[in-house]
Amino acid sequence: AQSVTQPDIHITVSEGASLELRCNYSYGATPYLFWYVQSPGQGLQLLLKYFSGDTLVQGIKGFEAEFKRSQSSFNLRKPSVHWSDAAEYFCAVAGTGGGNKLTFGTGTQLKVEL
């Protein structure tokens, strides 16, 4: 069965600092990988996704993520964080068949200090 681990429950960074959110997945084949962001009281918005090809994926709002098969990781990065980036971030994995069901990590809450 597929699974996702986000080891950091909370992260606090200063505005303008760089950010890296960790995500490790477990899946028997090459997975589809996603990062979603959720602002308080809102639904989930897709930041970026990886299917195949270039392992460095660019997303919206200046985010990027790198797929590393050898480490089963898909970490999210941003070079300079803005106060508006404060939100909860979810990594998710989908199998390549069987309903395209997403399995989510438990999320990382990002706080940005001004």
Add this chain to the structure above:
Amino acid sequence: NAGVTQTPKFHILKIGQSMTLQCTQDMNHNYMYWYRQDPGMGLKLIYYSVGAGITDKGEVPNGYNVSRSTTEDFPLRLELAAPSQTSVYFCASTWDSSGNTIYFGEGSWLTVV
């Protein structure tokens, strides 16, 4: 562009009552999903559907039922509500199983008292 629309947004239900959370999408998506989100637990899949007339259980289906009579609608029925069903419920949809972007509704906050 409405996308995925859920109603109601907030609801308080008494123990033992039943209710239906409505979900509709206007993107002609084949696949639809219901997730629940509990604090610190991420999202868990309740039920999903790959097309009208076809539904299947997810990770946490107990206490819920679904139907998919049309492509657009995917209601979630709670029977005999229990406090453990207090949660935020998200409906989502996508085209197919090729890893296309899954679009989420804004959520339904349900409290069972």
